[in-house]
Amino acid sequence: MDAGESPSSGTIVNEFFHRVGGHNTIYLFDETTICKALLPREFYFYKRLKNSLRSFIPDYKGIVKIDMKDEERIRAYRVTEADLSATDLDFTKEYFSPEIVNDIYKKEESCDTSKSDKEINQQTTSKGPECSSQGLADTDKLEYSAYILLENVSSKFINPCILDLKMGTRQHGDTASSVKAQKQMERTKSTTSSKLGVRMCGMQIYSEAERAFRRRDKYYCRSLSVEGFKHHLYEFLCNGTDKLRVDVCIDFLQRLKEMKQVIEEHRGYRFFSSSLLFIYEGQLDSPGKNRTNKADIDIRIIDLAHTTCDRLLHKLPPYEGPDEGFLKGLQNIYDFLYEFVERERKI
Ligand SMILES: Nc1ncnc2c1ncn2[C@@H]1O[C@H](COP(=O)(O)OP(=O)(O)O)[C@@H](O)[C@H]1O
Ligand SMILES: [Mg+2]
Numbered sequence: 001m002d003a004g005e006s007p008s009s010g011t012i013v014n015e016f017f018h019r020v021g022g023h024n025t026i027y028l029f030d031e032t033t034i035c036k037a038l039l040p041r042e043f044y045f046y047k048r049l050k051n052s053l054r055s056f057i058p059d060y061k062g063i064v065k066i067d068m069k070d071e072e073r074i075r076a077y078r079v080t081e082a083d084l085s086a087t088d089l090d091f092t093k094e095y096f097s098p099e100i101v102n103d104i105y106k107k108e109e110s111c112d113t114s115k116s117d118k119e120i121n122q123q124t125t126s127k128g129p130e131c132s133s134q135g136l137a138d139t140d141k142l143e144y145s146a147y148i149l150l151e152n153v154s155s156k157f158i159n160p161c162i163l164d165l166k167m168g169t170r171q172h173g174d175t176a177s178s179v180k181a182q183k184q185m186e187r188t189k190s191t192t193s194s195k196l197g198v199r200m201c202g203m204q205i206y207s208e209a210e211r212a213f214r215r216r217d218k219y220y221c222r223s224l225s226v227e228g229f230k231h232h233l234y235e236f237l238c239n240g241t242d243k244l245r246v247d248v249c250i251d252f253l254q255r256l257k258e259m260k261q262v263i264e265e266h267r268g269y270r271f272f273s274s275s276l277l278f279i280y281e282g283q284l285d286s287p288g289k290n291r292t293n294k295a296d297i298d299i300r301i302i303d304l305a306h307t308t309c310d311r312l313l314h315k316l317p318p319y320e321g322p323d324e325g326f327l328k329g330l331q332n333i334y335d336f337l338y339e340f341v342e343r344e345r346k347i
Contacts, residue, residue, distance in 0.1 A: 010075035021164030021201035059151035065144035168325035173306030197328030206282025207240025
């Protein structure tokens with residue numbers, strides 16, 4: 001248990017300030033940890049993450065249940081997977097392969113792939129009433145929502161410039177309803193997703209002169225053309241001035257190169273609707289610059305609620321090869337950054 005967290009009173013959490021995209025509230029649990037609403041597929045993806053992807057994905061740190069009854073003092077209580085109810089792992093919305101279902105409930109018998117969705121749903125929802133962890137013992141009559149705890153990747157920065165780029169040419173997951181899939185396909189067509197394999201979802205830029213963050217929300221970002229995307233990518237990389245942070249671009253290019261190699265190796269993976277979170281230190285004269293735990297740049301893959309791989313399959317056969325839509329987006333971002341740096345060098 002972390003300092004300041006007691007099992008009965010929980011931890012008071014506040015809205016996370018550095019959220020640039022998405023639509024749901026994210027809470028700050030402690031300086032290095034955020035809470036995001038638990039979505040079954042994302043939860044299992046984090047839990048079963050391969051080592052080879054770890055350096056590109058935030059660390060998974062556990063589960064909490066959040067009590068929002070008192071809006072002034074929203075509390076999070078640490079729980080274990082055994083404390084989650086069938087509603088938390090809403091299997092009617094998400095389909096898991098029998099393999100993962102068996103694994104969740106630690107069944108030893110081999111997988112029965114002939115089971116229907118309905119049977120699997122019944123199997124997983126038969127867990128019975130929600131049980132309480134120690135921390136919830138005297139408060140279990142309250143309404144709680146389950147959240148996952150994730151590494152706060154912006155915590156290593158003092159005044160972080162952050163960009164959320166939604167990746168890929170397809171956004172809907174395998175379990176999306178046809179209405180949802182249709183809506184998502186229209187959105188990929190009407191944004192830069194289909195042409196570039198990437199679109200902007202929001203950003204914040206720290207301006208030293210103003211000592212403040214400039215923000216662009218997802219509605220603004222969604223309207224961008226290819227040229228608009230390029231323009232705002234450049235703007236993001238200028239740290240609130242009109243001068244490109246070439247140092248930052250070079251570090252981003254190196255990290256993108258490493259990421260491309262890793263994604264190419266992950267055959268059968270599809271990161272539908274995931275985002276790349278780009279972060280760099282916006283405070284140039286930052287006193288923390290020499291502190292060992294501070295970073296200059298980072299890029300992570302986030303928003304994994306529709307990701308699929310061999311253990312999170314909706315249906316057979318599995319996908320073949322790497323996620324080409326994601327790679328297309330990576331390549332375009334790489335090319336734009338490269339072009340910006342080259343242009344700057346010629347000036
Ligand atoms: N691990 C993290 N560390 C720091 N910021 C994060 C992290 N995960 C998400 N965020 C912030 O929250 C925003 C929304 O997160 P996301 O996972 O995309 O949620 P949603 O499912 O609502 O789209 C991101 O744009 C980013 O600013
Ligand atoms: Mg998102």
